[in-house]
Amino acid sequence: MNGQRSVTAEDVARLAGVSRSAVSRAFTNGASISSETRDKVMAAADRLGYRVNYLARSLTLQRTELVALVVSDMDHSFRARIVDLLSRGLVKAGYRPFLLPWSDGDDAGRLIDMMLHYNVSGAIMTSDTPPGEIAAHCARHGVPLVLVNKAPVDAHAPRVLHDVEAAGRLAAEALFEAGCRRVAYAGPRRPSYTIDARRAAFLRHAAELGMRCRFEANGARPNYAGGVEAAAEFLPRAGEVDGVHCGNDFLALGFLDRIRSDGLRVPADLSVVGCDNIAEAAWTSYDLTTVTQDAEAVVSACLAALIELVEGEEEPAPTTVIPVRLVRRGSTSHRA
Amino acid sequence: MNGQRSVTAEDVARLAGVSRSAVSRAFTNGASISSETRDKVMAAADRLGYRVNYLARSLTLQRTELVALVVSDMDHSFRARIVDLLSRGLVKAGYRPFLLPWSDGDDAGRLIDMMLHYNVSGAIMTSDTPPGEIAAHCARHGVPLVLVNKAPVDAHAPRVLHDVEAAGRLAAEALFEAGCRRVAYAGPRRPSYTIDARRAAFLRHAAELGMRCRFEANGARPNYAGGVEAAAEFLPRAGEVDGVHCGNDFLALGFLDRIRSDGLRVPADLSVVGCDNIAEAAWTSYDLTTVTQDAEAVVSACLAALIELVEGEEEPAPTTVIPVRLVRRGSTSHRA
């Protein structure tokens, strides 16, 4: 099935009546070649359907355009969005995204193997489950790596993350301004760098505003099901508080659904604030007040850092913090 | 930054005191080599951190493990799921997913260029916006291609799709069994192969069951916003019907939210059936009855077809239809 021998520069050269190198030059930006021969080459190439073999080229060039995209939890719509934006940005910048899915329990060694087998010129790691150990491998083997919303690692690798400190503060302020004075926090049991950092900031700022955090409720993972679980743990003590901050939006939505089916009204009985501003948060059934994480800004900073790392002279900033802002919706009461 | 010269088979050979070919053989499955020399090679390779350069290898082998994943609309969570499953499946099967994002208005030529530049050994196209024209290019250049949930194309390319006929029928039956007799259809204006085919099947089966379809309402795209738009168009005539089938779940959720905020109660006033069974459909706020499309089955059929195409002797089936089934939830009334 896969028969047809591919057409090579040699074939084109023969047809155009020039040398192999002329063909190469015709396809190399800024090579010294007369427009006349270039035209001849291009015509021949067109006729034969010739395409430069980038794999062969990368052999001589000692570099590829491949960039590994290490990603887990694609079912999280925020992550899917990031991957989408990243891959588009990479292509636009002349790179080719190479998808390396990561699952809990995978072998970090195999992952780094793949990167090296294919000689990727860089890698991007998003979501916090892939172990930091991978970063050390990348560093050792000279693979430029950028981390997105991930914990710092021992190895030197630039990171891009949204402003977790501000996010926690904004969540606390939003509850405060909604009139809340006694709050709680609902989060995942599974550790997550950004969620945990945000939680800490939230608790600190809540305390500063005089809103003591009465208790915390947990679900297993930072998704809808985790929110439902956290709500179940929360409900018996619901009367003690008037505001809740949830670890992320997915969790908040599950939390909302669960407490509502128990008869609690939002925001009358309780104000709720999430984080991420996923598309679903804006849906009428939820109308969730949340802290927005600007995916496009995160991605463009990430790409800038990677490109600087790969092509640039200077080191990119070790950490780029992307600003966040509050999106006020119906899940927090509006005080006059 | 990207300094370190990569270690080659030559280096390993020297350290192990053997020839280059011995090294190659040590890494080639089923090559004739004594376990003694293999051990020597492996030890040296380990010490140097040697990895076979697959790009160089592919030059001699005349084939790569690269598979292009042409994907658009990754913000659709169902698509993200498919991409996730596909990439994991490909990696497991020894292939490497190469992500080629597609946006409306992109140039099909550039896309095929990339595939050829990198000598991909196959391609998978999901979602129906990328033009069928790409398939013709693939065929002409001998790139094995599998289509997922896409319209048939002129070029010969195996397709995998869920059973649209059954899906339409199940939706009609679900409404009928919920007691509906006068129904409507809400869909996107933007054409979509699977959605359009499902609509046709739905209308036909509804008629057979004696439920005349009174009218159709449309939104622009098959997403939440499109559902809201369709609902706006629907509401003035809401009284004429007792059941609605929506083009897909995302659209159904927007539709639900919009009609509910107008005071309509589901399923008391109206039963609603979607299609896809996205995660959100199960959320308490929606509890949407829907036709489930088994993403895992779709993906494994797709991979099987691709692998058969690339490695196999026989042609895979031109079309693989994946069964669907109804998931009954709260958006349709239960009759005794």
Add this chain to the structure above:
DNA sequence: ATGAAAGCGCTAACAC
């Protein structure tokens, strides 16, 4: 079982 040598498709340094 092993090494030498040729060649995969390409680019670049070197002569002219």
Add this chain to the structure above:
DNA sequence: GTGTTAGCGCTTTCAT
């Protein structure tokens, strides 16, 4: 500006 030549890292006959 153009052709010739060497070489990128690898696999694979072909001898031995």
